Amino acid sequence: MGHGMSEDREAIDRLIELMSRLPGLGPRSARRAVLHLVKKRGTLLAPLAEAMTEVGATARECLNCGNVGTGDICGICADERRATGQICVVEDVADLWAMERSGVFKGRYHVLGGTLSALDAVGPEELRIPRLMDRVRAEAVSEVILALGATIDGQTTAHYIADQLPDVSVTSLAQGVPVGGELDYLDDGTISAALRARRSL
């Protein structure tokens, strides 16, 4: 690559390198994204730079539940109407957002920040599990709903939390056939779980 070329592209190369660190983008898709941004300098690049600056300045994790918000306490924790005595425990903020999109849960959340993992040396202290125990004591919680992934680590974490909370009702999301799901496309584990949890009509 020529001398003039590399000098010319320093800022662009840096932007490509940073973009390629985003989940789901590799070097090739980062290059495509940056070229798209350069083409749409006015309509996309400028607003994006602005939005990133704003989010960088305002976004933070809620000290209570780990959700992302703009203050020390997030909108959900600050909302008195959501003090229903129910806490829904999720692995990360994306799961919280998915629950909120469904609009079916009216209580508060607790974001663990991951799952227990012997392999990756993630213990309770690395997650927000001690904070969950504090909240259960402090917030008059009647039910802890575990909405964790149906993975080995997710289920290990669920059992660990249930063991730590002998005096509270601890429940877990039902396992079964997804709405709109066809049996032919489901894995054996889901079909077994759905059969074991069958209900009378």
Next chain:
Amino acid sequence: MGHGMSEDREAIDRLIELMSRLPGLGPRSARRAVLHLVKKRGTLLAPLAEAMTEVGATARECLNCGNVGTGDICGICADERRATGQICVVEDVADLWAMERSGVFKGRYHVLGGTLSALDAVGPEELRIPRLMDRVRAEAVSEVILALGATIDGQTTAHYIADQLPDVSVTSLAQGVPVGGELDYLDDGTISAALRARRSL
């Protein structure tokens, strides 16, 4: 979604919406990317916002060839050593970068900005074809190398350009088996082209 929640997430939702407009990112991957950015506020989000602001302020298309650079004329067009009399014509800047990575071409480029397309009503005036004709006359060009895609539109564009330049040598990248390519994985068209262009050893 609760009242407090939506207010709280205004900037984040806007960032997700903007990110989802990037090629290769949908709403779901944009959400994942933004959550990753919020987690890495200091190490990734802040530098990214800065790099975008810088690229937005400095990047522009070269008035001569359409390459992306920081001045009116890009580093390659400004580099006298690259005035070899050869112009390599590519569809877009990503193709130019791919050629530069190979390091094999020492001349200058011309970025068309797309291909002729009857379906999408893209004519020569929508591309940088008139500008290419001007350059061939002005820059003492001896060879125009067409490095366009092996698509219908790419080949239509190649033939159109060749027709407009009767007095210059117009060549095209060879078609054949990619280096490291296995015949079993190649399409029929590539195998036919490679057979027709066979060379004696």
